[in-house]
Amino acid sequence: MKERKLLRGARRIFTPSLVVTLYYYLKYGGKISPRSEVDLTKNISLGRDCIVGSFTKIKASEGPLMIGHRGGIANGCFVSAGAGGIHIGANFICGPNVNIVGQNYAHGEKDIHLEDVGIVSRGIRIGDNVWIGAGSTITDGAVIGNNTIVVANSLVNRRYPDDVILQGNPAKVIFRR
Template sequence: YEIDVDIPLIYLLLFILGKIFSGVYGMISLRSLYPIYRNRNTLIKCKSKIYFGRNVQISRGCIIDGLSHEGIHFGNNVSIGLNTTILCSGSLKSIGKGIRIGNNVGLGTNGFYGGAGGVEIGDDTIFGNFVSIHPENHNYDNDIIPIRQQGVNHKGIRIGNNCWIGAKATILDGTILGDGCIVAAGAVVTGIFPGNSIVGGVPAKIIKTRI
């Protein structure tokens, strides 16, 4: 950590104590040999399907449910913001594929990350607050049968390395973002975008490139 010189000493001491307690609690509750920083006010379900790298940090109010075919894989140095939900399956009838998160990834607060159709997130990618990811779509072609009874379809979502996803962005099924992409705040993203694209809007389009 790099510490700002203006941080009060008592704040810094409480921060360090909190890290120690959450690290010990995470190691014991998740049966890990190396630190996983888990706050007590979190819910983790289907632990046998969740694979943690080193130095994963889980903030207060998070819900992580690993029920899926391939589970949830966290890389090293992943931070999960306050009140974030990671949910791989929407029903027991047909469980989802799973989620794979690379190293040095930051998930902002109040996010929703679905994994029904499969999600891959590359290394060094950061997410703003209130981001949602939905790798699943409802079928609706039949106008006689209720939509809720027509099932779903999946294409999956892939987000490359070194991307920045702005606050309140929505990533929809079938999206592929190449390495180095930036998604503007509030964008609704669907489609395939080459590396180093800056995209924004509803629906999102390429605004410019970083190169």
């Protein structure tokens, strides 16, 4: 297990970002900024014309990350797919500094350091035609329906229906489209 993590870390460090950019462009037609940090793994699947901005980190070594066509991830975002995976539909856009984290510490036992308890991952599902505003956070287990807008700086941590606008911490439906 430790050897596998070391190899993964070495691959992240020693693979030039231009190689990652070219790989995803040739395989999917995606435009990945050379200033981003994207795992070079079979777990990532991009639809046509996806864009990943500068200073964005995308990690998918534990589980799948699938983004439909015309997905756009702005600058400074962090996306980490746990074993449950992250599935994002087509025509997805998110503003800068959005965090999408598909795993969490198991916290059922007390008096044990969280890193020793383990990690759980239920996965994240984001529908088609979703816009996530700047600074928002999407946590493990969240489901965002189609045609949804998430207002900036919101925390999405549960299931939400199609055709709504979400706002707040935690996010609540403030308008039906």
